[in-house]
Amino acid sequence: MKKIISLQTLYAMLYFVLGMGLLLAAWAWVSHITKNEVPSPILTWKVFQEVMQSPFQNDADIKGIGTKLLSSLGRVGIGFGLGSLLAVPLGLLLGSNIRLMNIFNPIIQILKPVSPLAWFPLGLAIFKDSPKASIFMIFICCIWPTLINTAMGAASVPPDHKNVSKAFAFSPLKYITKILLPYTLPHIITGLRLSIGVAWMVIVAGEMLSGGMGLGYFVWEEGFNGGSIEKILVAILIIGSVGLLLDKAFIALEKKLSYAQ
Amino acid sequence: METMIAAPTTVLNTVGLDTALPKSLVAKTNQAATAAPLSIDIQNVTVSFKTNEGVYTAVKNISLQVKKGEIISLIGHSGCGKSTLMNTISGMVSPSEGTVLANQKKVTGPGPDRGIVFQNYSLLPWLTVYQNIFVAVDSVMKNKSKADKIALTENGLKMVNLWPHKDKLPGQLSGGMKQRVAIARAFSINPSILLLDEPFGALDALTKSAMHIELLKLWNLDHREKTIILVTHDIEEAIFLSDRVVVLNNGPAATIKEIVDVPLARPRNKKDIVHDPEYMRIHDKLLGLLMHKLSIND
Numbered sequence: 001m002k003k004i005i006s007l008q009t010l011y012a013m014l015y016f017v018l019g020m021g022l023l024l025a026a027w028a029w030v031s032h033i034t035k036n037e038v039p040s041p042i043l044t045w046k047v048f049q050e051v052m053q054s055p056f057q058n059d060a061d062i063k064g065i066g067t068k069l070l071s072s073l074g075r076v077g078i079g080f081g082l083g084s085l086l087a088v089p090l091g092l093l094l095g096s097n098i099r100l101m102n103i104f105n106p107i108i109q110i111l112k113p114v115s116p117l118a119w120f121p122l123g124l125a126i127f128k129d130s131p132k133a134s135i136f137m138i139f140i141c142c143i144w145p146t147l148i149n150t151a152m153g154a155a156s157v158p159p160d161h162k163n164v165s166k167a168f169a170f171s172p173l174k175y176i177t178k179i180l181l182p183y184t185l186p187h188i189i190t191g192l193r194l195s196i197g198v199a200w201m202v203i204v205a206g207e208m209l210s211g212g213m214g215l216g217y218f219v220w221e222e223g224f225n226g227g228s229i230e231k232i233l234v235a236i237l238i239i240g241s242v243g244l245l246l247d248k249a250f251i252a253l254e255k256k257l258s259y260a261q
Numbered sequence: 262m263e264t265m266i267a268a269p270t271t272v273l274n275t276v277g278l279d280t281a282l283p284k285s286l287v288a289k290t291n292q293a294a295t296a297a298p299l300s301i302d303i304q305n306v307t308v309s310f311k312t313n314e315g316v317y318t319a320v321k322n323i324s325l326q327v328k329k330g331e332i333i334s335l336i337g338h339s340g341c342g343k344s345t346l347m348n349t350i351s352g353m354v355s356p357s358e359g360t361v362l363a364n365q366k367k368v369t370g371p372g373p374d375r376g377i378v379f380q381n382y383s384l385l386p387w388l389t390v391y392q393n394i395f396v397a398v399d400s401v402m403k404n405k406s407k408a409d410k411i412a413l414t415e416n417g418l419k420m421v422n423l424w425p426h427k428d429k430l431p432g433q434l435s436g437g438m439k440q441r442v443a444i445a446r447a448f449s450i451n452p453s454i455l456l457l458d459e460p461f462g463a464l465d466a467l468t469k470s471a472m473h474i475e476l477l478k479l480w481n482l483d484h485r486e487k488t489i490i491l492v493t494h495d496i497e498e499a500i501f502l503s504d505r506v507v508v509l510n511n512g513p514a515a516t517i518k519e520i521v522d523v524p525l526a527r528p529r530n531k532k533d534i535v536h537d538p539e540y541m542r543i544h545d546k547l548l549g550l551l552m553h554k555l556s557i558n559d
Contacts, residue, residue, distance in 0.1 A: 168450065
């Protein structure tokens with residue numbers, strides 16, 4: 001008989017259920033000792049169902065949570081895409097050229113630790129438009145992890161591979177496509193994975209600052225200002241789940257594109 | 262020692278003569294003996310590297326002439342600079358002094374007339390066996406048509422009996438198979454000079470012996486026209502394969518200690534050759550040149 005679920009997957013599922021159970025128990029307990037200041041899982045579940053009545057409602061004044069989620073994801077996608085388009089080629093260049101690396105390294109070291117939120121007002125001043133400013137902020141924060149990982153990958157191409165390129169007179173294009181990119185790809189994907197993780201964290205905060213859009217706005221306006229702690233909790237769970245899915249997607253990509261050693 | 266005495270005196274004389282003369286003169290006598298054009302001409306080559314502790318000279322003032330179709334082994338202790346010397350022929354290392362001519366042209370960098378087989382195979386792990394060879398052929402044979410390149414790749418793989426494994430990745434192959442891919446890659450670009458840097462060092466004794474025969478078979482199929490330079494520290498391997506064995510002194514600043522001729526008839530037989538008195542004499546001689554202590558009593 002063919003096994004549909006292996007023992008390993010079964011165990012993994014069991015652990016997942018146990019973890020979730022523990023989370024729910026702790027949550028219920030906190031809710032109990034705060035006398036429902038923090039709403040219980042059951043109350044939150046009811047609000048979740050309410051919110052999910054028409055998630056993709058997209059009227060001028062009322063927008064469903066799904067619509068807000070998509071608009072947040074859209075801005076993350078654009079900022080992440082633009083940031084990666086800059087970071088990957090620049091990382092390959094810096095990793096391959098030690099002089100350029102030495103020039104760019106101090107710039108990266110100074111700008112990298114800056115909170116992405118600090119870029120938001122600058123973006124607002126430049127673009128005079130809060131969605132664009134959010135994209136700008138995501139763009140900036142997506143550069144660093146990808147840039148650094150890509151450069152580290154490109155700088156560690158083994159001499160053996162470089163020797164093959166020399167011995168068989170590879171053209172620069174052939175070196176890039178047959179050696180540099182395949183070798184660096186796992187490093188690039190790790191960088192992209194870190195970048196999207198940061199971007200997803202930052203977008204919610206950015207939208208709280210800018211107001212009027214996305215999941216951040218939902219947390220702040222409908223949750224806190226609307227006096228519904230349940231909505232805040234719903235939003236937190238959705239944000240967390242989407243973040244997890246994004247991470248899993250990149251792990252899958254990493255596995256698929258990494259070459260067998 | 263008895264075998265040494267039993268060896269033909271003529272050979273002993275030539276070897277004796279070689280050692281008695283300064284190295285540059287030896288080179289000239291070798292050259293004068295043959296009218297055929299030189300495949301490789303190493304002229305007074307010194308290689309120094311800058312290190313943190315100052316300048317390190319790997320090989321010093323080496324001259325060596327190699328005829329077309331000759332098989333030469335460079336033998337010496339680890340770190341004596343034999344790989345460095347060979348890399349001046351491949352063009353991966355430029356000499357600090359002196360020049361290297363390959364096919365009468367000065368070596369300024371790697372070129373398609375010289376195929377290299379690296380010690381650790383150096384296959385690209387993300388490409389299949391077929392792609393590994395094709396990418397080299399495609400890069401070197403820029404003017405050939407795609408059909409020709411495909412034919413060359415196919416031919417190279419069939420030559421080393423790896424056609425059934427063409428779609429495997431290097432990670433799925435044994436050491437011997439990987440080295441056959443590396444050899445096929447070097448042969449496929451059809452170089453007139455083949456440079457092998459300790460090519461069989463990582464293989465077990467049986468696979469190694471099979472590879473020796475495999476290499477000589479390929480060389481034979483090519484009408485013994487390719488010049489082969491082999492870096493090794495294996496005396497048996499050097500004798501079985503080579504026409505001459507170049508023994509290097511210990512580095513730093515290694516020089517040629519002696520060049521030993523191997524006048525054994527080809528094709529050579531792995532099993533029979535070890536009983537040949539001439540083989541034993543050469544083996545003893547090389548052992549004597551390379552090892553100072555032969556037993557715990559020395």
